[in-house]
Amino acid sequence: MTAGVDAPDARGRTGLHLQGRDLTGNPRVRVLDVEVLACDWAVLRRTTFDYRHSDGHVSRERRETYDRGDGATILLYDAVRRTVLLTRQFRLPAYVNGHPDGMLLETAAGLLDGDDPQEAIRREAAEETGRTVHDVEHVFDAYMSPGSVTERLSFFAAPYDGSAPGVETAGVAAEGEDIAVVEIPFADALELVRDGGIADAKTIMLLQWAALHGPFSRR
Incomplete structure (x- = not known):
């Protein structure tokens, strides 16, 4: 057997x-x-x-x-204050492969676990940032590492109210999560992409979407 x-x-x-x-x-x-x-x-x-x-x-x-199943990720943004809400958490594979401390700045994300992608990303946003989101916008889907990983990731964006009280840490303790919630000006986030301070692919993709076609585009 x-x-x-x-x-x-x-x-x-x-x-x-x-x-x-x-x-x-x-x-x-x-x-x-x-x-x-x-x-x-x-x-x-x-x-x-x-x-x-x-x-x-x-x-x-x-x-x-x-x-590992399919997943979803979301960029939370405040278009008025021109900020985004990211997470910082330890990623062992990145640490093993040369990242200085394995602590990556990322958009909130998680596996679908059988849920609809929109339902899953609302759940993950609440668990990882402490924010409740309702009207989420589906941006695109992408295979993140198609040479070896089957996962298809659904990308979303949604506004958050930056003037409302937030949390500094989040995550599901029973799952070993220890997540710092980081609010950052959008311009600073783009600069971090350029200098390597943000090295997570899904986060870079959503930030570039936001600059080219999303809430911070010049259209």
Whole structure:
């Protein structure tokens, strides 16, 4: 019996090896096998497939995919005061890969956990910033690391009332979250992107959207 395959894993899941076996959308791809390598929190799979190249020859490929579920992120902004509300929290992978202290400035974000993206991002905004948002604007969706991670991220934006009392720290303690809430002028946030002070991709994408097409554009 294998956890996640024919026996429940730590999260009660089985049949994890079936994901991706029945794909038919690309006639150049024929999936041969899917193996579950790990299924603790997320799922690491190894897929073997035949791929027909543009010149007609077929090669056998093996790729590992990391499936953590889909997620959502949101830029909270005050267009009158020209500020944005970000979070600062420790990210081990960034720390391991050269970030000085692993403390990244980011837009609020989280996994959908089965919810609609708009419902999920309202929940995450409240948990990570202490702010309740209602009218959220869907900006775009994007695959953040399509070479190895399956996650599709939904991007949102919403105004917040910067004149109302806020919180300095937030997060769900039971999930190990220790999040600082950081209000920053939008111009300073753009400068931090330029000098590397903001190095999180989703945050950079939303800040650039806000400058080009969003609440801080010059249209």
